[in-house]
Amino acid sequence: MAWPLTAIPDTVSLWSGLAVLCALYLIGRSIYDVFLGPLSKFPGPPLWALTHIPRLVAQAAGVESQVHAKLHRQYGNVVRVGPRELSFTNGAQAWREIYGFRKHGQIQPGKDKIFYVNPSEGVPSILGASDVNHARVRRILAHAFSDKALKDQEPLLRRWMSLMSSKLGEHANGVDRVDIMKIYNCTTFDVMGELTFSESLGMLQDSKYSPWVETIFRSIKTATQFRSLRQFHAVTRFILDEILFKSKSAQLQLREHQRYTSDRVNRRLEREPDHPDFWTKILAKHEEEGGLTLEEHYSNASLFMMAGTETTATALSGTTYHLLRNPECLKKLTEEIRSAFDGLDDVTLDKAARLRYVHAVLQEAMRLYPPLPIALPRTTPVGGSTICGEYVPANVTVGVNHFATYRMEQHFKNPTEFHPERWLSDPEYLHDHLDAVEPFSIGPRNCLGKNLAWHEMRLLLVGVLLHFDLQLDEASEHWDDQKVYTLWEKRPLWCTLKAVKS
Numbered sequence: 340m341a342w343p344l345t346a347i348p349d350t351v352s353l354w355s356g357l358a359v360l361c362a363l364y365l366i367g368r369s370i371y372d373v374f375l376g377p378l379s380k381f382p383g384p385p386l387w388a389l390t391h392i393p394r395l396v397a398q399a400a401g402v403e404s405q406v407h408a409k410l411h412r413q414y415g416n417v418v419r420v421g422p423r424e425l426s427f428t429n430g431a432q433a434w435r436e437i438y439g440f441r442k443h444g445q446i447q448p449g450k451d452k453i454f455y456v457n458p459s460e461g462v463p464s465i466l467g468a469s470d471v472n473h474a475r476v477r478r479i480l481a482h483a484f485s486d487k488a489l490k491d492q493e494p495l496l497r498r499w500m501s502l503m504s505s506k507l508g509e510h511a512n513g514v515d516r517v518d519i520m521k522i523y524n525c526t527t528f529d530v531m532g533e534l535t536f537s538e539s540l541g542m543l544q545d546s547k548y549s550p551w552v553e554t555i556f557r558s559i560k561t562a563t564q565f566r567s568l569r570q571f572h573a574v575t576r577f578i579l580d581e582i583l584f585k586s587k588s589a590q591l592q593l594r595e596h597q598r599y600t601s602d603r604v605n606r607r608l609e610r611e612p613d614h615p616d617f618w619t620k621i622l623a624k625h626e627e628e629g630g631l632t633l634e635e636h637y638s639n640a641s642l643f644m645m646a647g648t649e650t651t652a653t654a655l656s657g658t659t660y661h662l663l664r665n666p667e668c669l670k671k672l673t674e675e676i677r678s679a680f681d682g683l684d685d686v687t688l689d690k691a692a693r694l695r696y697v698h699a700v701l702q703e704a705m706r707l708y709p710p711l712p713i714a715l716p717r718t719t720p721v722g723g724s725t726i727c728g729e730y731v732p733a734n735v736t737v738g739v740n741h742f743a744t745y746r747m748e749q750h751f752k753n754p755t756e757f758h759p760e761r762w763l764s765d766p767e768y769l770h771d772h773l774d775a776v777e778p779f780s781i782g783p784r785n786c787l788g789k790n791l792a793w794h795e796m797r798l799l800l801v802g803v804l805l806h807f808d809l810q811l812d813e814a815s816e817h818w819d820d821q822k823v824y825t826l827w828e829k830r831p832l833w834c835t836l837k838a839v840k841s
């Protein structure tokens with residue numbers, strides 16, 4: 340049947356009318372949401388409350404943490420940084436109420452599903468596991484991180500401290516410049532390779548990243564930018580998740596990358612290593628407690644290789660940089676270390692843990708240069724949550740921003756300056772809120788490798804300063820002026836080393 344021509348103008352005007360009504364509704368709803376909705380009581384720039392765009396632009400440009408710090412200085416401890424997103428810098432209370440353990444019956448804000456992308460194939464690691472799976476997997480993996488298990492790793496950690504010190508010794512003529520950030524990265528990846536697969540990656544030997552590690556470093560920035568697109572809109576999320584990531588070539592690359600870990604896990608599971616590694620402890624327990632599937636072995640091994648390497652190397656790089664910028668602190672630390680040990684053979688986990696200034700220096704460096712400088716987002720549960728005295732409705736993204744919190748004047752005197760003394764009860768810093776600093780997060784999903792990271796950082800720092808005097812190369816004067824793509828986009832940290840007689 341032919342469509343009567345006279346009906347066309349009416350149909351067109353009907354559709355245009357409907358489109359205008361929809362547009363008016365959406366605009367009206369957005370304006371209501373910004374100025375009158377349940378989140379309108381939280382301060383922040385109206386444009387950020389209206390649309391994700393400003394936050395995602397800052398994220399994609401690598402300045403999200405720095406911009407959040409500025410917004411918190413301007414608007415206070417709680418800032419609305421998105422249509423349904425709040426950033427907190429209130430310190431200990433915000434940490435507790437967003438990430439902390441809950442009393443029986445209370446619901447924990449869950450991990451933000453858009454930020455924590457789970458694999459389309461295989462199973463998520465502990466990081467992305469559902470709460471039920473998380474509890475089971477964490478119970479099993481925790482055996483590899485107990486005090487006793489870490490004590491068993493002492494010979495391995497001490498050997499890597501000595502190997503790193505020998506590598507530095509090859510350049511310690513006071514003239515050659517060394518990128519110490521790369522040395523830390525090579526060492527922490529090699530250590531984690533031995534702990535996870537009972538095979539080192541062989542990187543420290545040539546001070547060179549393996550192609551697998553280079554791919555990881557290259558993909559961090561791209562992954563952050565893809566995440567910005569995923570967060571932008573359901574349509575961009577669909578295009579990325581269902582079209583781009585599922586394309587043949589993307590899946591092929593992903594499988595190739597995953598095979599690196601699964602091949603090594605398979606090799607490890609087929610033999611008993613000469614010295615205990617993570618799997619020695621995990622396998623000893625996993626059968627009695629429900630066990631890990633083979634896919635869970637793969638995904639968690641892969642997580643260990645990422646979560647337990649770059650983070651520790653970043654903390655050590657930041658520590659070294661701030662020490663080199665603060666010669667008085669470097670002198671004091673060097674004196675503490677050299678008076679405690681005659682040589683590397685004297686260094687033990689226990690003795691290193693007793694060095695108070697070492698501890699203070701590492702804490703202060705992680706305050707100024709937190710290895711994870713962003714907010715790790717959680718979503719408020721059905722019924723909402725009360726955070727720092729404010730009711731936050733359900734399904735709102737909330738988080739404590741590490742970088743912004745650690746630089747708030749309200750928490751720290753001279754917040755942008757490096758003063759390890761604030762961690763040693765110096766009267767000058769008595770009013771500092773040290774409990775605002777939680778680089779390893781808190782609660783049921785905090786860092787499982789925290790104690791290992793502390794042992795490793797202490798030993799490697801001692802391994803550098805016991806035998807070498809360091810100087811910052813002028814090329815790295817402003818090294819910490821870096822962008823953030825989830826992690827810091829670290830640049831080479833050039834310094835010269837001079838061997839000192841023990």
Ligand code: HEM
Nearest residue numbers: 465466643646647650651654710779780784786787788792
């Ligand atoms: C200075 C070094 C480190 C820092 C600052 C750090 C920080 C963190 C943070 C903030 C989280 C919480 C992540 C979230 O909420 O999404 C985390 C989780 C985790 N970290 Fe670390 N980490 C470090 C070193 C390590 C090391 C050496 C390991 C050893 C393998 C490790 C293994 C893990 C694991 C397995 C999780 C997931 C825990 C869970 O979900 O239950 N980390 N880390």
